[in-house]
Amino acid sequence: MAYYQATKDPTTDIRERTYVPELLHGLAVTIRHFMRNLFFPRDTNTDVLNRTGTSQITTVSYPEEQVTYPPGYRGLHRLVPREDGKPRCVACYLCATICPAQCIHIEAGEYETTDASADSRVIEKYPTSFVIDELRCIVCGLCVEACPKDAIRMDTGRHTPSEYTRSGFVWDIPRLLEGPPVNHPSDPWLKRPGSERPAHAHLEKHARIGEGLVPLKLPRPAHPVRTEVTSGPVPVTKFLRD
Amino acid sequence: MNRTLKILSVAILLVPGVLFGISWAQYRVGGWLAESCPVFHTQLQLCDTGGTSLAWVSALLFHMLLFVMVLATLLTVAERKWSAFTQDRIGPERARIGPAWMRKHSFGGLPHVAADALKMIFKENTRPKAADRDRILFWLGPVLAFAPVFALAAVIPFGPTVPVNGYAISAQVANPNFGLLYVLAIASLAVYGTSLAGWASNSKFALLGGVRAASQMISYEVALGLSLVGMMVAFSTVQLPVLIGSAAAGTGQAQYLWQGSVLGLDFGVPAWGIFLQPLGFLLFFTAAFAETKRAPFDVPEGESEIIGYFLEYSGMKFGTFMISEFIEVVVLSALITAIFLGGWHLGFAGDVALAQGLGKSHPVLYGAFCGAVFAMKVVFLCWFQLIVRWTFPRFRYDQIMTLGWKVLLPLGLFNLFASAALVLLDPSLHWLAVAGLLEIAVLAGLTLTRKAPKSGSGHEAAGHGTPDVHALPAAAASAHH
Ligand code: SF4
Numbered sequence: 001m002a003y004y005q006a007t008k009d010p011t012t013d014i015r016e017r018t019y020v021p022e023l024l025h026g027l028a029v030t031i032r033h034f035m036r037n038l039f040f041p042r043d044t045n046t047d048v049l050n051r052t053g054t055s056q057i058t059t060v061s062y063p064e065e066q067v068t069y070p071p072g073y074r075g076l077h078r079l080v081p082r083e084d085g086k087p088r089c090v091a092c093y094l095c096a097t098i099c100p101a102q103c104i105h106i107e108a109g110e111y112e113t114t115d116a117s118a119d120s121r122v123i124e125k126y127p128t129s130f131v132i133d134e135l136r137c138i139v140c141g142l143c144v145e146a147c148p149k150d151a152i153r154m155d156t157g158r159h160t161p162s163e164y165t166r167s168g169f170v171w172d173i174p175r176l177l178e179g180p181p182v183n184h185p186s187d188p189w190l191k192r193p194g195s196e197r198p199a200h201a202h203l204e205k206h207a208r209i210g211e212g213l214v215p216l217k218l219p220r221p222a223h224p225v226r227t228e229v230t231s232g233p234v235p236v237t238k239f240l241r242d
Numbered sequence: 243m244n245r246t247l248k249i250l251s252v253a254i255l256l257v258p259g260v261l262f263g264i265s266w267a268q269y270r271v272g273g274w275l276a277e278s279c280p281v282f283h284t285q286l287q288l289c290d291t292g293g294t295s296l297a298w299v300s301a302l303l304f305h306m307l308l309f310v311m312v313l314a315t316l317l318t319v320a321e322r323k324w325s326a327f328t329q330d331r332i333g334p335e336r337a338r339i340g341p342a343w344m345r346k347h348s349f350g351g352l353p354h355v356a357a358d359a360l361k362m363i364f365k366e367n368t369r370p371k372a373a374d375r376d377r378i379l380f381w382l383g384p385v386l387a388f389a390p391v392f393a394l395a396a397v398i399p400f401g402p403t404v405p406v407n408g409y410a411i412s413a414q415v416a417n418p419n420f421g422l423l424y425v426l427a428i429a430s431l432a433v434y435g436t437s438l439a440g441w442a443s444n445s446k447f448a449l450l451g452g453v454r455a456a457s458q459m460i461s462y463e464v465a466l467g468l469s470l471v472g473m474m475v476a477f478s479t480v481q482l483p484v485l486i487g488s489a490a491a492g493t494g495q496a497q498y499l500w501q502g503s504v505l506g507l508d509f510g511v512p513a514w515g516i517f518l519q520p521l522g523f524l525l526f527f528t529a530a531f532a533e534t535k536r537a538p539f540d541v542p543e544g545e546s547e548i549i550g551y552f553l554e555y556s557g558m559k560f561g562t563f564m565i566s567e568f569i570e571v572v573v574l575s576a577l578i579t580a581i582f583l584g585g586w587h588l589g590f591a592g593d594v595a596l597a598q599g600l601g602k603s604h605p606v607l608y609g610a611f612c613g614a615v616f617a618m619k620v621v622f623l624c625w626f627q628l629i630v631r632w633t634f635p636r637f638r639y640d641q642i643m644t645l646g647w648k649v650l651l652p653l654g655l656f657n658l659f660a661s662a663a664l665v666l667l668d669p670s671l672h673w674l675a676v677a678g679l680l681e682i683a684v685l686a687g688l689t690l691t692r693k694a695p696k697s698g699s700g701h702e703a704a705g706h707g708t709p710d711v712h713a714l715p716a717a718a719a720s721a722h723h
């Protein structure tokens with residue numbers, strides 16, 4: 001595309017001095033764009049730079065056309081489940097402590113000995129409430145780095161969906177807990193009586209986060225469980241699950 | 243190809259068809275009104291209308307309320323849509339109405355008109371506390387901004403005067419014998435609205451906008467008037483229908499200066515204002531932009547710095563300011579059409595034959611055809627004004643004043659004296675046309691002879707064989723040699 005470069009000295013060139021010829025040239029440029037974009041269909045290739053066609057429109061019409069994210073994109077948090085569907089999280093508060101935006105709120109609890117899942121008491125602590133305010137989150141990923149249990153990950157490849165209320169962005173365990181369960185050979189969980197994995201497995205090399213990762217392509221549950229407060233200011237602590 | 247065909251069919255069939263329909267209905271309703279209220283009717287007068295019958299009501303309904311208002315409303319969306327196209331965007335298309343099959347299409351963003359109107363009407367109408375003191379003036383602001391612009395459309399002939407049911411029906415609300423002077427007088431009234439709005443808002447930004455609007459008006463109103471005097475001199479009239487003339491009688495802008503005939507159709511150089519007075523056209527067009535307060539002369543609004551005289555207005559009051567701006571665009575387009583672009587005449591291809599044939603046998607159809615031609619020219623000029631608005635950078639305030647007082651005004655005076663002398667020398671307007679065509683040729687020559695440098699092929703292409711070192715940074719220039 002040959003864009004006009006103003007190389008002539010505007011103080012001497014008669015076309016610049018009289019102004020109108022240059023204006024007409026400018027008009028020619030805009031009219032050319034106008035006609036091309038008006039009369040010809042838009043190329044919907046989401047790879048904008050490789051669009052061909054007469055129309056020069058560069059818009060990506062978002063919800064219908066979506067630019068594929070780069071391979072390094074991580075996305076929204078999820079709480080990683082164990083094989084029995086409970087979160088791997090042991091409520092150690094490391095993520096909440098490191099979070100620069102202070103948007104993680106955790107309340108810890110203890111598995112009851114009388115619980116049906118008493119055998120899970122190889123790990124005693126678990127979060128009774130785990131809340132992330134996705135509006136405050138700056139998506140720095142420090143919580144993922146801090147977690148000693150690989151219990152929180154950012155590997156969903158989704159970004160935060162839009163909501164109508166602020167409280168809708170406060171995600172709790174039912175919304176966060178998703179995806180395929182993850183086991184590491186060294187997990188105490190695997191040392192419980194009746195585990196299918198041998199107890200000595202913890203001597204094996206520790207798996208790295210993201211190793212053998214299957215990208216999540218799960219649709220969201222049709223009606224995500226969430227707690228909403230519709231009146232008054234919405235401090236994070238109001239969204240604790242009861 | 244599908245899109246191309248759709249757009250072309252809208253531009254070539256739908257729009258002219260609708261405009262033809264409006265014009266046709268106006269003549270029919272006008273004829274019916276004249277017939278049913280004979281009290282107001284005096285006699286069949288083809289040249290002088292307006293007061294003879296109630297037919298002006300039909301012109302008010304169909305041309306002012308329907309054509310001008312609806313076109314101005316559509317322009318609010320067209321501005322956004324067309325600016326998007328010049329800037330390689332899509333523009334508004336998300337407002338969808340109607341049943342499911344309709345929601346699949348964006349209809350070129352047209353539902354946004356309804357959405358905007360609803361929003362404007364139902365928005366809270368606030369008034370700042372500081373404006374309480376001048377609440378009447380505050381309320382008068384939008385009214386005074388809207389009324390004069392709308393009233394301008396009253397003297398614009400949207401079509402020829404044709405006999406319907408034995409009555410002369412014109413497409414003009416009023417045809418006073420001071421036609422153009424009415425335009426100049428009323429057009430300058432609009433500034434009271436903007437100044438009052440700026441003053442009564444009791445806000446410094448709004449006041450700045452109002453003052454800017456007033457001073458801009460003062461510097462451009464002169465050029466606006468002067469640029470038209472040449473045309474008044476050439477045709478010795480200030481009445482718009484007389485300026486446009488009639489193809490059958492060969493008067494006004496419908497006459498041919500040099501005529502030829504191809505295949506029985508008449509061709510030639512018509513005495514259009516743009517050929518007789520290209521300089522006047524340019525001046526008027528420039529001043530018209532200043533009059534509409536749109537870019538490149540949008541300092542009274544100055545969205546980027548002071549927001550403008552309507553800063554404190556909300557809801558439909560703001561909507562009134564906005565719509566009056568677009569009405570002004572339409573009305574000025576209609577004025578330019580009538581004064582410089584030959585009104586409802588095609589200017590070629592059987593204009594005379596059509597007037598003598600269809601004009602005699604089916605006067606209403608001929609009138610409607612002419613009305614459609616006029617309206618299409620208006621639509622084109624509206625489009626052109628919008629394109630200009632999205633092309634040119636805006637002027638700095640002192641540049642606007644310089645342009646108004648030191649360029650437009652002297653040029654207007656020069657144009658007036660030169661034209662008057664040429665008309666005096668040759669009342670048949672041929673010398674004036676030669677001068678006008680020369681001006682166009684010089685402008686075209688200057689525009690077409692510009693040598694744009696080929697991108698990537700160095701700077702020799704720009705100058706006359708010598709590298710233009712001024713334009714290059716030192717390092718690049720030395721690397722160049
Ligand atoms: S990504 Fe950063 S800001 Fe977001 S929850 Fe984790 S640590 Fe906090």
Ligand code: SF4
Pocket residue numbers: 088089090091092093094095096106146147148149150151152
């Ligand atoms: S997610 Fe990880 S870091 Fe955060 S509390 Fe649970 S185990 Fe600790």
